[in-house]
Amino acid sequence: MNEFAHLVSRPSRQIDYQTFDNRLLAYVLRYEPSFLTCMSCGGCTATCSAGKLTDFNIRRIGLMLRRGQTDKLAAEIDKCMFCGKCSLVCPRDVNIRNVVLLIKKESTRLHAENQKV
Amino acid sequence: MEKEQKHVAVIGAGIAGLHTANLLAQSGHKVTILEKEKYPGGHLNQWHHLFPDHSSPEWIISGLLDEQLQFDHLKMISSTEITSIEKNNGHFAINAGNELRIYADAVVISTGFKLFDARQKEEYGYGLFKNVITSADLEQSLKSGQPLTTASGKTPSRVAFIHCIGSRDAKCGNTYCSKVCCITGVKQALEISEMLPETEIFCFYMDLRLYGSKFDDLYLQAQKKHKIQFIRGRLSEAAETHDKRLQIKAEDTLSGRPLRMEVDMIVLLAGMEKNEAHQMFSSTKLLELDEHGFFKSKNIQLTRNETTQPGIFIAGTCICPMSVNETIENAGAASILVNRYLEHQQLTNHHE
Amino acid sequence: MNEKLFVIPFVAGMALLFIILIVKGYKWISSLSKIDRLRLINALKSRRILQSAKDIFMECLIHRRIFKKNMVLGYMHMSLAFGWFLLIVVGHLEAFVAEKSLAVPFYLPIFFRFFETGKEFAGSKIFAALMDLLLLFVLSGVVLAWSKRFYKRLFGMRRTTRLQYGDQIAMTALWLIFPLRLLAESATAHQFNNGSFITQTAGSLFFNSNTASTLALPLWAAYSLALGSFFVALPYSRYMHIPTEMLFIIFKNAGIKLKKRTNSFTELAIYSCSRCGICLDNCQLNNAGIKNTQSVYVLKSIRNKNIDDEQLFNCLLCGKCQVDCPVGIDLTSLRITQRIESTLQYNASYAYLENQATTKAGLIYFAGCMTHLTPRIIQSMQHLFELAGEDYWFLDKEKAPCCGRPLMLAGQYDAAAKLIRNNTTQIIASGAKKLVVSCPICYKVFKEDYQLPGVEVLFHAEYILRLMNAGLLKTAPLQKRIIYHDPCELGRGSGMYEIPREVVKNSGQLIRIKNEQEHSLCCGGSLGNLKISQAERNLIRDSAINEYLSYQPEYLVTACPLCKKTFARNRNMVVMDLAELVLEASDEFIKRKKLKGNKVTNIRELETLIQS
Structure with missing residues (x-):
């Protein structure tokens, strides 16, 4: 069973805005509205300490979150080392470290909720 | 009824100031231009060629100065920095250095912009790594007529242009777009490519904003004729290698992967910032500034050149970033508003 | 009806409080870990108990630390605590002497004037005068406490804590106890002439023989009720800190520390917070308009079990609050534990870090x-290594x-342990004897949480000072006024204040400022x-910069890349790192040498100069 089945988005050719699971996105935006202002410049990914060592793209994680493609997201975010360089270079002042923390928190909760069911 | 001659003071002899002054003089007003530098022309003096037609800016400045000669009632005072402006009974007293005091019926501020100090972005290494230069440095180099080389005198085999330095960057406090850097980058990339056809050129951008007439033609030309590559990704940092090349890190956001590249030279496309002299006007509550520190227009749609203070007008890049042709157009618009104001003043004075 | 019954509220409140305290105390002690329990037993048996007694006297009664912060505030706390304590002690002595027995009912000393209406005994006049004096002492504290709510500034405070329900009841009761005691004693004094200079005077001022006899009993009952209410409300209010702090001091002196998980000592620390609010004014989040996440509120939320991430993680962990905490609670560790x-429950996977080349x-x-x-x-560090002729490896180039450390600050210690493990392997395998870091965030974790046998961890300031002392790095002090900014992780975090200052003094004119070192x-x-x-960060930064600007410095020197980057963005000051400053001062040295005809051109040739 997919460990992150609680965040399922149907594999599809299209991004389906009708069906996507926006719980995680709603949670992140509620506590970190600055996430709205990302313009996908990629500065965060370029500077990312983890990204220099492995296939980890913090900007894409944000984009996946915004597009409701959250199935692989929780596993992906675990590679983050929390060093904070991304927040330091962001031209939009997105508090990226908090976005990561919020994703971790809510996906842990959703996961636990799913286990109960 | 004979028209009484009015006096207009123009502060700043960049192209906006020069053009406004000429038009006002042509309307019969007495005009005094105050310039803090020794020579008129402002930032344009540092430019080699203009976009989109690669014309020479010298031609523009000399044209404007030649035009001045027709007017006896137009005077330029250079090497003079103003210290304050006071308003009394609808008239202005302008105090400048050397105990100079000028009275005017209207004032046009055309103090221009300040180039963003790229040292602010320490992570890009300007002022630290010798082969990191700004667009202004490159323009000077091109103007010198010397072939472009690295600090050690070699021909660069790869040059990277970095867009949005000091623009659209909350980290330097400037969240706005400086508008002209994208096209400047494309123009300069073309010039380098023409000078050094073997050199590979990359432009790192967040969004390409080639908004003006014929700007896209240059973009097309850069891609088609000069094989200049455009990579959508913001540079996060640069580091110097042992052989004084530069290693840059960005994300190629379109392929979604981090990108590393070694180049011989980095050109930072520095943006336009508020002129710090603006502070003087706002601290005395004479004028209001907008959220970016530029002068606030009375109405951003209708009366772009009117300030919140009747009788004081603004022209050119002290309002917001502008290209050369926009500045010239804007200066023309300013002169019309000044004329209208002075005529209205004449009428009301006669009625009194 | 027996009029003695008025003591019931007091007796009942007292009994209830004792039961709660015994249960809580038992719980706290019994849930200690085995080692901590041994620590405690050893401490109780050793001379450390004397130290604890002294600390309890100095902190819980005299409030030494608060005195140090502000005299008026210190006096207020002392008069209430020490004054009340003395009232109880002297009151008991008085009762013992009067009854010529140690076996007096425990309520008797509390309501002594009511029960002893005129009996002469050895020193009765002196006792009465002394008790009046002490009452006056306590009342002065009560008056100050009232006025503190209105004139915070007098107490050196800009903010006081917001009260919750239990606090309000307990505080009202506390404020009423002593004025009621004064009135009750005065009424009785008017009736029976058993008072002294205060109560007797007040008695004739407030009462005639009629009112005195009718009002005496109700006033004594009100006094008893106020006492009883205070005792009942105490465990649910901030005043719980009074009994808890004593235990906390004993635990702390026994060497018990906050752990990485909540335990009974954590709870003890939380209950020991008196919510005095001294930490509020120290907190720079105020400059950003953040007013509900300060230590005192976080401790309160933890105690009330309604702490959330928004409050918990909205703290700079700068440690400024705990510097002046009168109870000496390790507020930063406490927050990190939370x-x-x-x-x-969070996961972390750093498999990608394993097997890196060394x-x-x-x-x-x-x-x-x-x-x-x-x-x-x-670049400055690389210059310095070259200058010292080091065979160095730039590990994270x-x-x-x-x-x-950033993970630890975010609470994720298990994840951090994985990084620490991998880095340790790499460092040990390199065979290096020294590890030099130029970031205080890294320095703290390398120093405290890494096990690196045979490797000396050096902060760049230490390394630079060594180069200077060894004559390898010669500097000429610049003619610049320099403020040295202590990075939180280096100063309060690692206790390194003087070494960087030594370096600055060798490189320019260090100016001393008010808020430096631990402040x-x-x-x-x-x-x-x-x-x-x-935007909030910018407000904090700007207020710090404005304070610095008032000293008209030419350079703001720090020893942290994050501080440097943060300050530099303000644009009103030249900001640089220590390493950059020493290189500038070294250039100055070369420049002066050159003037004297020595042929030197750059930093790398400095070595030759020194050797010649």
Whole structure:
């Protein structure tokens, strides 16, 4: 069973805005509205300490979150080392470290909720 | 009824100031231009060629100065920095250095912009790594007529242009777009490519904003004729290698992967910032500034050149970033508003 | 009806309080870990108990630390605590002497004047005068406490804590106890002439023989009720700190420390907080308009079990609050423990860090993530290594593992342990004897949480000072007024204040300022805060910069890439790292040498000069 089945988005050719699971996105935006202002410049990914060592793209994680493609997201975010360089270079002042923390928190909760069911 | 001659003071002899002054003089007003530098022309003096037609800016400045000669009632005072402006009974007293005091019926501020100090972005290494230069440095180099080389005198085999330095960057406090850097980058990339056809050129951008007439033609030309590559990704940092090349890190956001590249030279496309002299006007509550520190227009749609203070007008890049042709157009618009104001003043004075 | 019954509220309240305290105390002691329990037993048996007794006297009664912060505030706390304590002690002595027995009912000393209406005994007049004096002492504290609510400034405070329900009841009761005692004693004194200079005077002022006899009993009953209410409300109010703090001091002196998980000592620390609010004014979040996440509120929320991430993670962890905490609670550790608890379930996978290549070298330079955004620091460090002729390996030059500290600040200790393990392997395998770091965030974790046998961890300031002392780095002090900004992780975090100052003194004119060393300001950029917005950070930064600007410095020197980056963005000051400053001062040295005809051109040739 997919460990992150609680965040399922149907594999599809299209991004389906009708069906996507926006719980995680709603949670992140509620506590970190600055996430709205990302313009996908990629500065965060370029500077990312983890990204220099492995296939980890913090900007894409944000984009996946915004597009409701959250199935692989929780596993992906675990590679983050929390060093904070991304927040330091962001031209939009997105508090990226908090976005990561919020994703971790809510996906842990959703996961636990799913286990109960 | 004979028209009484009015006096207009123009502060700043960049192209906006020069053009406004000429038009006002042509309307019969007495005009005094105050310039803090020794020579008129402002930032344009540092430019080699203009976009989109690669014309020479010298031609523009000399044209404007030649035009001045027709007017006896137009005077330029250079090497003079103003210290304050006071308003009394609808008239202005302008105090400048050397105990100079000028009275005017209207004032046009055309103090221009300040180039963003790229040292602010320490992570890009300007002022630290010798082969990191700004667009202004490159323009000077091109103007010198010397072939472009690295600090050690070699021909660069790869040059990277970095867009949005000091623009659209909350980290330097400037969240706005400086508008002209994208096209400047494309123009300069073309010039380098023409000078050094073997050199590979990359432009790192967040969004390409080639908004003006014929700007896209240059973009097309850069891609088609000069094989200049455009990579959508913001540079996060640069580091110097042992052989004084530069290693840059960005994300190629379109392929979604981090990108590393070694180049011989980095050109930072520095943006336009508020002129710090603006502070003087706002601290005395004479004028209001907008959220970016530029002068606030009375109405951003209708009366772009009117300030919140009747009788004081603004022209050119002290309002917001502008290209050369926009500045010239804007200066023309300013002169019309000044004329209208002075005529209205004449009428009301006669009625009194 | 027996009029003695009025003591019931007092007796009942007291009994209830005792039961609660015994239960809580038992719970706290019994849930200690085995080792901590042994520590406690040993401490009780050793001379450390005397130290604890002294600390309890100095802190719980005299309030020495509060005195140090502000005299008026200290006096207020002392008069209430020490005054009340003396009232109880002298009151008991008086009862013992009067009854010529030690077996007096325990309520008797509390309501002595009511029961002893005119009996003459040895020293009765002196006792009466003394008791009046003490009552006056306590009342002066009560008056100050009232006025503190209105004139905070007098107490050196700009903010006082907001009260909750239990606090309001307990506080009202506390404020009423002593005025009621005064009135009750005065009424009785008017009737029976058993008072002294205060009560007797007040008695004739407030009462005639009629009112005195009718009002005496109701006033004594009200006094008893106020006492009873205070005791009942105490465990549910901030006044719980009174009994708890004593236990806390004993635990602390026994060497018990806060752990990485909540335990009974954590709870004890939380209950020991008197919510005096001294930490509020120290907190720079005030400058950003953040007013509900300060230590006192977080402790309150933890105690009320309604702490959330928004409050917990909105703290710079700069440690400024705990410097002046009169109870000496380790507020930063306490908050981090809560963060650990809050993030326990989070996963982390750093398999990608394993099996990284190692380079053999004598010295390792670890720049740290942040320093990669301040290349001037890196370049300066490289110059220094070259100057010292080091065989060094720049560990995180290309591939950059994080030191682990940022994860710890975010509460994720288990994840940090993984990073620490991998970095340790790499460092040990390199065979290096020295590890030099230029970031205080890295320095703290390398120093405290890494096990690196045979490797000396050096902060760049230490390394630079050694080069200076060894004559390898010669500087000529610049004619510049310099403020040295203590980075939080280096100063309060690691206790390093003087070494960087020595370096600055060798390189320019160090000016001393008010808020420095343990009271130094935070730049606002701290990684400890995960919730604050950039705009709020800017407000904190700007207020710090404005304070610095008032000293008209020419350089603001710091020893942290994050502080540097944060301050530099203000644009009103020249900001540089220590390493950059020493190189400028070294250039100055060369310049002066050159003037004297020595042929030197750059830093690398300095070595030759020194050798010649």
